[in-house]
Structure formats: structure tokens, C-alpha cells
Amino acid sequence: MDQLLQGIFDGIALGARYSLIVLGFVVIYRATGIINFAQGGFLLIGAFLTYNFSQTWGWNFYLSLLLSMIVTAMIAVLIQLLLLHRSLKEISAGVFCLIFWSIFFYNGNSHLPSLIVGIFVGVCIYFLVKKFEIRFGASQSNELPIFGSIIVTIGILFVIKQVVPSIWGFAEKNMGDPWGFKIVKVGDLVFTHAKLWTIALTAIALLGFFLVNRYTKIGIAMRAAHFDHEAAFAQGISLKVVFATAFGIAGAVAALAGTATGVGIAQLTPNMDLIVFLAFPAMILGGFDSPGGAVVGGIIVGIIQNLTKVYQPEWDLDWLGVGFDRVMVFIVMLIILMIRPYGLFGTKEVHRV
Amino acid sequence: MANPSKELKVRYQQDLMIWRTPLLRAGLLTLLFLYILSPVIWESFVVTKFLDDIGLTMTTLNYAGVFAVGAIGLNLLTGYTGQVSLGHSVFVGAGAYFAAYAGSTWDLPFIVWLPGSLLVGFLIGFIVGPLALRLRGNYLVVVTLGLVFLGDHIFRNWKSVTGGSTGVSVTGASLKIGPIDFRNFEVFGHEFEKSQSFFWLIWGFVALVALLVKNIVRTRPGRALQAVRDRDIAAEIIGVDLLHYKTMAFAISSSIAALAGALFGVLQSFISPIDFGLLVAIQYIAIIILGGMGTIHGSIIGALVLGSLPRLVENISRDYDLPGVSGDQGGIGGILSISSLNHIIYGILIAAFLLLEPRGIAGIWMRIKTYFKTWPFSY
Numbered sequence: 175m176d177q178l179l180q181g182i183f184d185g186i187a188l189g190a191r192y193s194l195i196v197l198g199f200v201v202i203y204r205a206t207g208i209i210n211f212a213q214g215g216f217l218l219i220g221a222f223l224t225y226n227f228s229q230t231w232g233w234n235f236y237l238s239l240l241l242s243m244i245v246t247a248m249i250a251v252l253i254q255l256l257l258l259h260r261s262l263k264e265i266s267a268g269v270f271c272l273i274f275w276s277i278f279f280y281n282g283n284s285h286l287p288s289l290i291v292g293i294f295v296g297v298c299i300y301f302l303v304k305k306f307e308i309r310f311g312a313s314q315s316n317e318l319p320i321f322g323s324i325i326v327t328i329g330i331l332f333v334i335k336q337v338v339p340s341i342w343g344f345a346e347k348n349m350g351d352p353w354g355f356k357i358v359k360v361g362d363l364v365f366t367h368a369k370l371w372t373i374a375l376t377a378i379a380l381l382g383f384f385l386v387n388r389y390t391k392i393g394i395a396m397r398a399a400h401f402d403h404e405a406a407f408a409q410g411i412s413l414k415v416v417f418a419t420a421f422g423i424a425g426a427v428a429a430l431a432g433t434a435t436g437v438g439i440a441q442l443t444p445n446m447d448l449i450v451f452l453a454f455p456a457m458i459l460g461g462f463d464s465p466g467g468a469v470v471g472g473i474i475v476g477i478i479q480n481l482t483k484v485y486q487p488e489w490d491l492d493w494l495g496v497g498f499d500r501v502m503v504f505i506v507m508l509i510i511l512m513i514r515p516y517g518l519f520g521t522k523e524v525h526r527v
Numbered sequence: 528m529a530n531p532s533k534e535l536k537v538r539y540q541q542d543l544m545i546w547r548t549p550l551l552r553a554g555l556l557t558l559l560f561l562y563i564l565s566p567v568i569w570e571s572f573v574v575t576k577f578l579d580d581i582g583l584t585m586t587t588l589n590y591a592g593v594f595a596v597g598a599i600g601l602n603l604l605t606g607y608t609g610q611v612s613l614g615h616s617v618f619v620g621a622g623a624y625f626a627a628y629a630g631s632t633w634d635l636p637f638i639v640w641l642p643g644s645l646l647v648g649f650l651i652g653f654i655v656g657p658l659a660l661r662l663r664g665n666y667l668v669v670v671t672l673g674l675v676f677l678g679d680h681i682f683r684n685w686k687s688v689t690g691g692s693t694g695v696s697v698t699g700a701s702l703k704i705g706p707i708d709f710r711n712f713e714v715f716g717h718e719f720e721k722s723q724s725f726f727w728l729i730w731g732f733v734a735l736v737a738l739l740v741k742n743i744v745r746t747r748p749g750r751a752l753q754a755v756r757d758r759d760i761a762a763e764i765i766g767v768d769l770l771h772y773k774t775m776a777f778a779i780s781s782s783i784a785a786l787a788g789a790l791f792g793v794l795q796s797f798i799s800p801i802d803f804g805l806l807v808a809i810q811y812i813a814i815i816i817l818g819g820m821g822t823i824h825g826s827i828i829g830a831l832v833l834g835s836l837p838r839l840v841e842n843i844s845r846d847y848d849l850p851g852v853s854g855d856q857g858g859i860g861g862i863l864s865i866s867s868l869n870h871i872i873y874g875i876l877i878a879a880f881l882l883l884e885p886r887g888i889a890g891i892w893m894r895i896k897t898y899f900k901t902w903p904f905s906y
Contacts, residue, residue, distance in 0.1 A: 209665050269875075324668065325816060326881050328809055332874030451676065451805070454669050462665060495684030504673040508658075511670060515661050523664075525760055 176362045181484040182477055187369035189476020190376035194431035195453040196460065196468040197383060198424035204400040204463050205420035208323040212253065213428055214447030215334030220246040220429025221349070221436040221446060222342050229350040239433055243426040250425025251418045253330060258323060258417075266303050271296030331447070339444040351437040372434040379430055380469060383423065387465065392419055400463065452479075452500055455507035461520020471518065475503050543745055562730055566723035582842035583835050585722035591834030592729035593791045596736050598814040598826035600783025603740050605812070606821035607749065608776040609756030610659045611667060614674030615784050615811045620682055620803030622648050622785025623697070623792035628688050630700020630793075637702050641789055648785025649778045656777030660770060663759070675805050682800040694799025697792040702728070729790055736783055737823050743779070744823075752776055753821075813877045819889025828888050833876075837869050844868060 195213060202210040220242050227238030256268035275292030353367040387393040392415070398406040399416045407413055435449055436442035456475040460467025482499040486492065516522050536542050546552045569575045569585055579585075601615050622644040629640035655674065662670055682689045689695060702709040712724030743749050751772050754762035763769050792798050810833065818829025844865050884890055 203665075209668065323881075324665075325812060325877055329874035329877040329881075332870045332877075336868075336870045451672070454672060458666065458669055495680060497680065497683075501677055501680045504676055507673060508670065511662060511666065512658075515666065 177484060178481075180363055181481045183363065183365065184369065185477030185480035186473055187372050187476070188480055189456070189473035190373045191431050191434050191449065191472075192453045192456040192476050193469045193472030194376055194379060194427045194434070195450055196457045196472050197380065197465060198427045198431070199453070199457050200460075200463060200465050200468045201383075201396075201420045201423050201427075204465075205396055205416050206258070206323075207403075208258075208327065209462075210421075210424065211324065211327040211450075212330040212334065213424060214450035215331045215338075216246055216250050216425045216428035217432035217435070217450060218334060218338045218444065218447050219249055219432075220425070221432030221442055222338055223429065224433045225347055225349055225436065225442055226342070229348070235350060235352050239430070242433065243429040246429035247422040247425040250421040250428070254418055254421035257326060257330060267296040267300035270299045335444065335447065342444075344444055347436075347442040348439055349433065349436045349442050351433075353437065368437050372437075375430060375434065379427055383427070383465065386423075392416070396420060452503065455503040458507050458517055459510055461517030463521055464517070464519035467517060467519030475506075478506055479503050545741060545745075562727075562734070566719065566726045569723075582838040584838070585720075585726055587835045587838045588831075589722060589725045589729050589794055590791075591831045592726070592733050593787050593794060594811070594814055594834040595733045595827045595830035596729075596790060597784050597787030597811055598818065598830050599733075599736050599740050599823055600780045600787065601811050602815045602818075602821065602823065602826045603743065603752075603783070604776050604780035606815055606819075606826075607744050607756060608752045608773065609759075610773065610776060611812075612671045612777075612780070613668055613805075613808050613812065614655075614671035614678070615781075616803040616805070616807040617674050617678030618648050618651060618781035618784035619788035619791065619807065619811075620678055620798075620800075621651050621781075622788030623798050623803070624682065624689050624695070624788075625785070626700055626789035626792045627695045627697040627798060630697065631695075632699075634699070634701075637700075637704055640700060641786070644785045644789040645782045648782035648788075651785075652778035652781030653774060655781070656774035657770065659773045659777065672805070672808075675808055679800055679804060682803060689800070692800060694797055694802075696797050698796045700793055702793060725794055729794065732786065732790060733827065736786070737827065740783075741823050748772070748775075810873075813873065815887075816877060817880050817887050819887030822887075822889040825887050825889030832888070833873070836872065836876075840869050840872060841865050 195217065198213050198216070199210060202208065202213075223242035223245055224235075224238050227233045227241055228235045233241075252268075271292040273292075274295040275288050278288035278291050351368065353371055356367040358365040358367070358370065387396065395406070395411045396416050396419065398409065398411055399413060403413060406416075431449075432446065435446055453472070453475075456471040457468065458471070459474060460469070460471030479499045479502065482502040486494065486498060491498070510518070541547070546555050565575070565588075566585060570579055597615065597619055601612065604610050604612055625644040625647045626640055629635045629643050630637075633640075635643070655671075658670060659667055683692050709724045709728045710721065712719045712727070744752065751762065751767045754765070754767055755769065755772055755776075759769060788803075791802070795802070814829040814833050815826050816829075817833055818827070819825030880887060886893070
């Protein structure tokens with residue numbers, strides 16, 4: 175019995191992380207209609223920024239976490255504005271900014287002046303392209319298909335996954351969290367501080383999101399955009415702002431999820447973003463467009479995965495191999511999808527011919 | 528009555544022809560010559576010698592050929608039927624492992640194990656296909672992504688067949704068709720190298736598969752598949768059996784992928800689960816996007832570009848000291864390793880092509896063609 179309860183508790187702690195990751199997916203999906211594979215990249219950036227603030231620069235851990243959430247949100251918004259907006263002037267401005275930044279950096283300047291030069295060049299290019307945009311616009315009129323945007327986010331993920339270790343290195347790192355190995359014991363159950371804090375922080379973040387989504391103007395705008403882009407646009411809602419906000423929220427929760435994943439001894443690695451792929455079943459289970467489903471799905475998947483891990487050796491299922499718990503959630507996902515093709519809480523799409 | 532214009536088609540068969548104009552027929556002849564002569568002249572002719580020096584060796588071309596086979600298969604599924612598969616590497620892996628097991632352990636001849644791995648791919652696609660009936664769009668993308676993890680787990684844990692994480696050798700698989708052995712190919716007493724004979728083998732299969740898929744897409748089944756892509760409910764209403772066509776698209780596409788896997792196995796002569804991960808699946812998607820969705824020549828061009836790109840980058844960054852790129856894998860001396868640079872170029876290429884030219888290289892070619900056809904009236 176204790177084993178079961180312990181398994182469920184650890185599962186909830188794991189599921190809390192999944193919920194955060196999935197929330198990022200869901201928010202972006204609701205606003206823009208794409209699955210943002212770059213979420214794994216945001217998670218990496220967030221985790222390593224927290225590490226950088228708290229360990230390298232020695233700041234308070236909670237302050238670092240908050241700062242990293244803000245900075246990651248800003249990076250996510252920038253990526254959305256520059257790369258997923260599909261406007262030539264913004265893309266070329268961004269690309270040239272990066273190119274000149276790196277050229278100046280490698281010629282021996284430090285980051286700040288190179289960045290300023292990069293931004294200057296980027297702004298120049300922006301106006302240059304703006305002037306000639308009509309001339310370039312061979313494929314401007316047709317919209318980038320949804321599938322296309324998804325692949326673009328995969329491209330962004332590739333780039334981030336290479337850039338992050340090039341800054342911080344490949345070695346495993348300690349996050350420098352204040353929790354360490356402290357535990358709370360209730361009967362035979364062991365609650366580590368890190369897990370309790372993960373659950374608490376997740377709860378706070380989710381509560382914050384639901385309040386924003388329910389009561390603020392931007393939350394209502396996001397919900398309106400989810401129903402119908404064009405109708406929302408016609409009512410005076412700026413889709414640009416909605417998209418950017420969605421990416422900002424996703425970046426912030428990804429930073430929180432990344433930090434929660436990276437706590438502990440030598441847990442912070444550049445391969446950490448794999449957890450994002452494990453969060454996919456959670457997203458499917460809850461349904462793509464349901465924030466509530468994200469929480470429920472995340473926790474269910476976390477519990478299933480953890481219980482599989484606990485009971486696999488006990489029930490003589492070792493022949494299924496090491497790491498079967500991670501596959502198990504995909505199998506559960508498949509079964510649920512066969513019964514309910516839009517997940518547990520997802521909106522059914524209406525297909526018109 | 529004589530046909531007044533060469534452009535005017537008076538019979539339906541003319542519209543279906545693959546090599547329609549004299550120019551195209553000349554192109555076919557050139558390709559045939561290239562196919563036969565390339566391996567012989569590759570290291571002695573000036574232009575090809577230069578290509579060889581910058582990294583476009585016979586071996587690189589062979590890998591590109593394997594990618595081309597798989598990409599044509601994926602294009603049938605994604606480009607023509609509109610069913611996105613992020614799990615294509617699993618089908619490729621299944622074919623490769625079957626080739627390794629049947630060729631080495633069971634010691635079957637080439638003409639048995641190759642169709643065998645095609646059949647394995649077909650069966651797996653046949654099982655996966657019906658999923659596409661229930662799911663569409665993003666849900667299908669994620670489910671096929673799940674297949675990659677499922678496949679990876681099986682490849683790593685079914686140790687008796689796949690050799691676990693370390694992998695398995697494919698050198699035992701025979702490559703004999705009658706008197707011809709592609710491992711040491713001989714013509715009139717002249718013995719060719721492995722890379723040369725593999726060129727004939729692999730690019731022969733590229734031509735075969737391209738012809739097969741082209742024939743599928745220009746006849747009735749192909750039109751049905753394209754109707755499914757454009758609007759599946761509408762297709763069903765006009766009498767396209769969705770279960771049949773979606774399942775068959777998956778099955779054929781995955782059996783072609785398995786063929787690519789088998790060829791990949793004998794080419795690389797050692798396979799491990801890393802060769803069939805998510806990265807490879809995305810590579811295939813990248814190839815058909817870069818080349819052009821829903822075109823067969825596009826997939827081949829895309830495979831040539833993306834298949835040889837890593838080698839080119841490697842050679843160029845070795846010869847010319849690129850800023851910030853270190854010579855070896857560890858990232859010492861520069862901020863990026865060569866493989867990271869490769870990934871970055873990959874990512875940027877995918878994103879750039881999707882943003883600026885969603886119809887890929889084939890689309891660029893199309894635009895150039897239209898420009899000259901309608902010159903001097905550009906619209």
C-alpha cells in the first residue's frame with residue numbers, strides 16, 4: 175500500500191512537470207494552431223539561465239528562477255516575432271542580426287558591442303527589405319501551411335539544441351537549488367523537498383495562468399482568437415499581440431519546467447529536452463486545446479509512468495526492457511486515442527466538406 | 528490531321544506520358560549515361576574530380592541514393608496522400624534489421640531477403656495505416672512521433688535480433704543476383720570497388736522506385752490519393768474508399784522505406800538504434816520539404832542536397848578555417864563542433880525553405896520554367 179501511495183506521489187511530482195510543459199504547448203496551440211516543438215528548446219534555455227544566474231553569478235535561487243522565466247519568455251516572443259510570423263522583412267532582419275552579431279563576436283569583440291552592431295544591421299535590413307518587399311514576394315500571398323510552421327519549430331529546436339551546449343558546455347551540472355536532499359517523512363512515505371516544491375510551484379503557475387485566462391483582457395482575447403482568428407481580428411483583437419503573449423507564457427512555463435527538471439545533483443544536461451517528447455502523450459490525453467486537460471493529462475501520465483517503473487520488476491516484466499515506463503505512456507496514449515480521437519477534454523473538430 | 532502544335536495534346540495518353548518532349552527524352556538518355564558511366568569516370572574526370580575533392584564522393588552519393596529511395600516513399604504518403612508521418616525512421620529501421628537478421632543469421636540469398644524486408648515494411652505500414660482513419664492533422668503527427676519512441680525501445684531491447692544498443696552487423700547479407708555479386712562486382716575481368724558497385728545497385732533501385740511511385744500517382748490510385756489529400760471527406764463522398772487508400776498508402780510507403788533501410792544496412796554494414804531515431808525521421812521530412820512536396824524528382828534532388836550536405840560541411844570546415852568552428856567533434860578551439868554546425872544548417876535550411884519557398888527546389892524549377900515559357904509576358 176505504501177509502495178502504491180509513494181508511487182502515486184512521485185508520479186504526481188513527475189506529472190506536474192509534464193503539466194507545465196503541456197500547458198506551454200496548449201497555450202500556443204490555442205492561440206496559433208501549431209504544435210511548437212521548440213518548446214524543448216525553451217525548456218533548455220530556461221533551465222540553463224537559472225543555472226547561470228544562481229550558480230555562475232551567485233544570485234538567490236528564487237530570484238534566478240523568476241528572472242530566467244522572464245528572459246525565456248522574452249526569447250520565446252522574439253522567436254515568434256522573427257521566425258514564425260512569416261514576413262520576409264522580420265526574418266531577414268533577424269537572420270542578419272544573428273550573422274553580424276556572431277561575426278563581430280568572433281573577431282574579438284565582446285558580446286554587447288557585437289549585439290548592438292547586429293541589431294543595427296538588422297534594423298537597416300528590415301527597412302531595406304520593407305522597401306523592396308513587393309518585388310521579392312513570389313510566395314507571399316499563400317499562407318504557410320500549419321504543417322510547415324510545425325516543421326519550422328523543429329528547425330528552431332535543432333538550432334537551440336546546438337547553441338545551448340555551445341555556451342554552457344556538454345557536462346552535467348548542478349542547478350544549485352536550495353532543496354538538496356531534505357525530506358519530509360509521513361509514516362513510511364518519503365516526500366523530498368524538491369518534489370513538494372515542484373508541485374507547489376506548478377500549482378502557483380497554473381493558478382496564475384487560469385486567472386489570467388479567465389479574468390484579464392488579454393486572456394479573453396486569447397480565448398476569442400482560439401475560436402476564430404478572423405472573427406477575433408474583426409472585433410479589434412490584435413492577433414500579433416495574442417500570438418506573442420502565447421509564446422511568452424509558453425516560454426515562462428517552459429523555464430519553470432526546465433528548472434524543475436534540472437534540480438538535483440548533476441541533473442542539468444543539454445539532453446534534458448527529451449522530456450518534452452515524453453510530455454506529448456499527456457497533451458494528447460488531455461486534448462490539444464484544453465488547459466485543464468493539460469493538468470489532468472500530465473498528472474495521469476506521470477502516475478502511469480511512475481507506477482510502471484515501480485511495478486515492472488515486481489510483476490516479472492523485466493523482459494520488456496529498461497525504460498519501458500516511457501513507452502508505456504505512449505501505448506496508453508494510443509489506446510485512449512482509438513477510443514476518443516480528440517483526447518479526454520479536447521474540442522471535437524467539425525469537418526466541413 | 529497533323530498536330531499543329533507540339534504543346535497541344537489530343538489524346539489522354541499524351542497527357543500521362545512521363546517523358547513528353549524531346550528535351551525530356553534527351554534528359555532521360557543523359558541520366559542513363561550518367562548512371563552507367565559515373566562510377567567509372569568519377570575520380571578521373573575534371574568536374575567530377577573536383578566534386579570528389581569537396582566531399583561528394585561515390586560513398587556520399589550512395590547514401591544520398593538511400594535517402595532518395597526513402598524520401599520517394601515518404602512523398603507518396605505525405606506529399607501525395609497528405610498523411611504526415613514523423614515515424615518514418617521506424618519503417619526504415621524495420622527493413623534494415625530484417626535485412627541484417629535474414630541476410631546474416633538465416634543466410635538467405637539476396638533475392639529472398641530483400642523482398643522479405645519489403646514485406647516486413649508493408650505489414651508494419653498495414654498495421655499503422657488504419658490509425659490515420661481515426662486521427663488527422665496534429666494528432667496524427669504526434670502519434671507517428673510516438674512510433675519513433677516505440678520503435679527505438681524495441682530496437683534497443685529485442686537483443687536477440689537487433690543486438691541491443693550496440694547494434695548488429697550486416698556484412699553477412701549476400702548481394703548476389705545470379706552471377707552478379709554487388710560486393711565485388713566484375714565486368715570482363717575488371718573488378719570494381721565496393722562504392723562503385725553499390726552506386727549501380729542503389730541508384731538502380733532509386734530509378735525503379737521512382738518509376739513505381741510515378742506510375743501509382745499518375746493513374747487511378749494516385750488520383751484517389753490526391754483527392755484524399757485535398758479533402759478526405761469529399762473524396763469519400765465521390766467514392767474513394769478511405770480505409771483502403773489510406774492503409775495502402777501507409778503500407779506501400781513503409782515498404783519502400785524498408786527497402787531504403789535494407790540498402791542502408793548493407794551500405795553502412797553496421798546498424799544501431801541511433802541510425803533510426805527521431806533525427807532520421809525529421810531528416811526524411813526535411814528532404815521532401817526541401818525537394819518539394821508531391822514531386823518525385825524533388826525528393827531525389829532533396830536527397831542529393833541534404834544527403835551530401837554533412838560531408839560538404841565537414842570537408843569545407845576542415846579545409847577552410849571557419850570562424851568559431853572547431854576541427855573535431857569535441858568543440859575544443861571553437862564554440863561549435865562540425866556536427867553542431869551541420870544541425871544548425873539543417874535547421875536553418877528547413878525553416879528558410881518553408882518560409883520562403885514552401886514548394887521546395889521543385890517549386891523554384893517550376894518558376895524558372897514558367898518564366899521562360901511565358902517570356903516576355905511575366906503574368
